[in-house]
Amino acid sequence: MSELDRVLIAGGGPVGFTAALNLARRGIPFTLLEGGDRIFDDPRAGTIHPPTLEMFEDIGVTKLFMERGFIVNNYHYRDRRQGLIADFDLNVLKDDTPFPFRLMLEQHKICYILRDLLKEYSGNEILMQHRVTKVEQDGSGVTATVETPDGEKTFRGRYIIGCDGGRSQVRKSMGVKFDGFTYGERFLVLSTRYDFGKAGYAITNYIADPVEWCAMFKVPGNDEKGMWRVVFPADAQAAPETIFEEASVQARIQGFHPKDGPYDVVHRNLYDVHQRVASCYRNGRLLIAGDAAHINNPLGGMGMNFGLHDAFNLVDKLGRIMLDGESEDILDQYDRQRRTVAEEYLQRQTIENKKNIEQKDAAAQEKFYDELRGIVADRSKLRTYLRRVAMIEGIERANSIT
Ligand SMILES: Cc1cc2nc3c(=O)[nH]c(=O)nc-3n(C[C@H](O)[C@H](O)[C@H](O)COP(=O)(O)OP(=O)(O)OC[C@H]3O[C@@H](n4cnc5c(N)ncnc54)[C@H](O)[C@@H]3O)c2cc1C
Numbered sequence: 001m002s003e004l005d006r007v008l009i010a011g012g013g014p015v016g017f018t019a020a021l022n023l024a025r026r027g028i029p030f031t032l033l034e035g036g037d038r039i040f041d042d043p044r045a046g047t048i049h050p051p052t053l054e055m056f057e058d059i060g061v062t063k064l065f066m067e068r069g070f071i072v073n074n075y076h077y078r079d080r081r082q083g084l085i086a087d088f089d090l091n092v093l094k095d096d097t098p099f100p101f102r103l104m105l106e107q108h109k110i111c112y113i114l115r116d117l118l119k120e121y122s123g124n125e126i127l128m129q130h131r132v133t134k135v136e137q138d139g140s141g142v143t144a145t146v147e148t149p150d151g152e153k154t155f156r157g158r159y160i161i162g163c164d165g166g167r168s169q170v171r172k173s174m175g176v177k178f179d180g181f182t183y184g185e186r187f188l189v190l191s192t193r194y195d196f197g198k199a200g201y202a203i204t205n206y207i208a209d210p211v212e213w214c215a216m217f218k219v220p221g222n223d224e225k226g227m228w229r230v231v232f233p234a235d236a237q238a239a240p241e242t243i244f245e246e247a248s249v250q251a252r253i254q255g256f257h258p259k260d261g262p263y264d265v266v267h268r269n270l271y272d273v274h275q276r277v278a279s280c281y282r283n284g285r286l287l288i289a290g291d292a293a294h295i296n297n298p299l300g301g302m303g304m305n306f307g308l309h310d311a312f313n314l315v316d317k318l319g320r321i322m323l324d325g326e327s328e329d330i331l332d333q334y335d336r337q338r339r340t341v342a343e344e345y346l347q348r349q350t351i352e353n354k355k356n357i358e359q360k361d362a363a364a365q366e367k368f369y370d371e372l373r374g375i376v377a378d379r380s381k382l383r384t385y386l387r388r389v390a391m392i393e394g395i396e397r398a399n400s401i402t
Contacts, residue, residue: 015290035131047301168292180276
């Protein structure tokens with residue numbers, strides 16, 4: 001095959017590796033260019049939703065995820081003072097999906113699993129410390145200019161998929177807009193081995209409060225025995241060292257779950273949080289997927305999942321073009337399908353999740369709690385609600401777009 005039968009992938013996060021495995025399975029060679037020197041293992045995505053498990057099941061990967069992850073059959077919506085408001089039973093989705101649960105598995109482990117599976121395929125390249133700085137296109141392909149430890153190099157391919165995250169260089173080379181907004185506060189993620197399960201919490205919990213809301217969930221952690229992550233809002237103006245001070249982080253966790261003695265806080269991380277969608281996911285041979293195309297707050301655990309769905313959708317279309325000779329017009333369909341649901345579901349739902357968890361109007365908060373209580377008390381309402389938040393409805397909507 002010539003270099004122009006190759007697909008370039010910028011970025012070795014979960015979306016880049018998912019695109020790579022899907023290309024390799026079709027026999028389409030790829031070169032994955034990752035700017036970092038390793039797969040990043042900072043505490044970000046940890047939740048996999050049912051449609052994502054279904055997609056990976058089709059390529060024989062879900063069982064590997066299940067061996068390493070924790071199953072969440074139910075999750076809690078709580079109020080910091082009132083306690084449990086609603087317990088969501090995901091098993092109500094049993095007729096909608098073979099995976100009526102969430103799976104907790106850290107995103108870097110997803111990358112490790114996919115990278116290991118890629119060793120079975122030849123003709124591909126995974127190049128670390130290769131940062132894409134510019135992408136240009138012509139009638140037959142794309143040229144990526146790449147910064148490497150040995151100086152600047154260029155790589156040619158027929159297409160490039162920008163899976164290079166929120167600051168995507170591929171998106172910048174496409175010249176598309178990335179409109180939306182950045183929240184006034186950052187999100188602080190604390191990790192502790194303390195077992196909140198013994199205190200009655202579910203594996204996933206959303207704890208509402210007008211000031212000190214938090215989201216808390218359990219992931220396997222490095223020893224696979226369990227690590228609890230707690231996400232709080234943090235002042236965007238404060239210095240990270242102040243936010244990370246031992247007394248301050250202890251006070252925050254003790255504040256919603258007081259206990260004797262300090263918490264064993266293993267990690268402290270701060271993230272800026274944005275809500276943005278690219279104005280187009282395609283410019284000729286340049287394509288974007290994942291955080292390069294859309295970013296959102298992590299409440300609901302949707303961002304990575306959405307990006308993985310992008311990768312499956314896009315590589316299916318690239319395969320139809322490169323192997324079956326279909327028209328490149330279907331790449332515009334990729335843009336229509338995935339951008340529409342990013343706007344209609346991903347952005348809408350995550351903005352709403354944040355608004356609800358930090359609701360300052362007491363009457364509005366009580367009204368919302370009553371709605372949640374009504375939903376969990378009625379199996380039919382619960383199913384409708386969970387089909388949306390478990391991302392099933394979004395996939396159906398995307399697939400309905402021609
Ligand atoms: C606290 C937190 C919790 C979250 N929880 C969840 C969750 O539970 N579920 C969920 O679905 N999502 C969650 N998310 C969102 C999720 O982390 C992202 O959506 C996900 O990382 C996107 O994957 P990606 O592969 O598109 O981008 P990234 O993971 O950002 O990977 C991009 C890669 O590209 C590389 N790169 C960047 N620029 C270049 C360049 N110019 N050239 C080459 N390489 C480059 C980077 O080094 C990186 O490795 C969470 C996010 C945060 C911050």
